[in-house]
Amino acid sequence: MSEEGKTQQAGGATVETQDVVIVGAGLVGLSVAYHLATKGVTRVVVLDRESMWANGSSGRSAGGVRLEFSHPSSIKFSQYGLDVIRDFEGTFGMSASFNxxxxxxxxxxxxxxxxxxxxxxxxxxxxxxxxxxxxxxxxxxxxxxxxxxxxxxxxxxxxGVADPGTVAYGFARRAQELGVEIRLGTEVTGITVEHGRIAGVLTTGGPIRSACVVNAAGPLARRIGAMAGVDIPVxxxxxxxxxxxxxxxxxxxxxxxxxxxxxxxxxxxxxxxxxxxxxxxxxxxxxxxxxxxxxxxxxxxxxxxxxxxxxxxxxxxxxxxxxxSPDDSAIIGEVETRPGFYCANGFSGHGFMHSPAAGRVIAELIAGESPFVDITPFKLERFRNQRETPESFVI
Ligand SMILES: Cc1cc2nc3c(=O)[nH]c(=O)nc-3n(C[C@H](O)[C@H](O)[C@H](O)COP(=O)(O)OP(=O)(O)OC[C@H]3O[C@@H](n4cnc5c(N)ncnc54)[C@H](O)[C@@H]3O)c2cc1C
CATH class of the missing domain: 3.30.9.10 (D-Amino Acid Oxidase, subunit A, domain 2)
Structure with missing residues (x-):
């Protein structure tokens, strides 16, 4: 860790600081890391409790990539995902074996x-x-x-069908080459909140201060949400x-x-x-x-x-x-009631194909840009407002 990644606290103890902490080194967390890095946001750490990346749902997928959804935003997510996966070799130097x-x-x-x-x-x-x-x-x-x-x-x-392992590997390697750290064997055990905003995470490797935490914990997203005082219905x-x-x-x-x-x-x-x-x-x-x-x-x-x-x-x-999720669509974006807490969760069986777009959208939001796809249908707040429309193309 470089000196710029440390801050001196009042008591003299040194605490690590990061611009962004990503919880989960599956396809989604790694895609967020890669897309952030391509924007020059590299003081980023991806944490995973496992000793290997993509060892959760990402390593167990059937590898399907399809365009048929009932929400236009989901279709646009798939279109971007399909482009990234088809051109994987050109961008990442390794084929995603798309068939x-x-x-x-x-x-x-x-x-x-x-x-x-x-x-x-x-x-x-x-x-x-x-x-x-x-x-x-x-x-x-x-x-x-x-x-x-x-x-x-x-x-x-x-x-068609592609290889999720290679896609995860491509995102991870390129993010690392650009300066992102992927820290395995580190479990997030708590999230610190100060004045209603995200202030950092507690981990089995010690605390990290950060104003920006991304929940990419896949099926365990609800637990991470609870640590931040946010109910994520996944x-x-x-x-x-x-x-x-x-x-x-x-x-x-x-x-x-x-x-x-x-x-x-x-x-x-x-x-x-x-x-x-x-x-x-x-x-x-x-x-x-x-x-x-x-x-x-x-x-x-x-x-x-x-x-x-x-x-x-x-x-x-x-x-x-x-x-x-309750309507089988993803939950994506910064939580309105918890500034600095970003979710990329609830993919309900289509998180491989949507991981490229989810990573891009979260990186755009963190960088203060407009997301390239309208993410209104994916906002957590839709459940509060009862505005959800169930996705038809799921099994
Ligand atoms: C059987 C099966 C078939 C599927 N088929 C398809 C398909 O054909 N096409 C498709 O698009 N999708 C498919 N999916 C869905 C897809 O695999 C997932 O949506 C996607 O992998 C989710 O990625 P993720 O990164 O969000 O989650 P994960 O890959 O689960 O990653 C989350 C990571 O968070 C880590 N984590 C959790 N809690 C903590 C903590 N407290 N501290 C640190 N780390 C933590 C976990 O260790 C894990 O590595 C399938 C899924 C399954 C199970």
């Missing part, structure tokens, strides 16, 4: 089908090349699907992913395919299939163990619409935590 396999959403529900068609027009007006597909067209183009009660679906060929929910052994007969073209009503999804992972599903009956918890019961439910569900998977055996699986 533009597309996203196919399916529905068996006539009300949802109507809504999806309405939303497709809005998405197309924002340059999202989404196609509305009848049940017959889906049968012709995606013959692995056998769903007798299917009504229709939407397909976006610009979407709750952790377990989500499991399983991957089959390699097997013959996979279709050459297979988008990330999601079935809304069961929330089950599949995609190719090399010669294997990766699959997952939510369980709405499972309560919020920090459990990240996989279990036989959820695997059996997933297999039964997926086989009901992709019968060709009967030949496949499960090879491995893992679980992680979604960080879910």
């Amino acid at each position: 533009p396999c597309g996203y196919l959403f399916l529905t068996k529900d006539s009300n949802r089908w109507e809504k999806m068609r309405e939303l497709a027009s809005m998405q197309q007006s924002l340059n999202v090349p989404v196609e509305v597909l009848s049940r017959e067209e889906i049968g012709r183009r995606f013959s692995y699907i056998d769903m007798p009660d299917l009504i229709g679906g939407t397909f976006c060929g610009e979407d 709750f952790p929910y377990r989500r499991s992913i399983y991957v089959t052994e390699a097997f013959d007969g996979l279709p050459a073209e297979m988008p990330m395919t999601l079935e809304f009503e069961t929330t089950s999804y599949i995609r190719r992972e090399g010669q294997s299939i990766l699959m997952g599903m939510s369980d709405p009956s499972e309560p919020s918890s920090e459990n990240i163990e996989t279990d036989r019961e959820s695997l059996e439910k997933l297999i039964t569900t997926v086989l009901s619409w992709v019968p060709g998977l009967e030949k496949a055996s499960i090879m491995r699986g893992w679980a992680g935590l979604y960080e879910v």
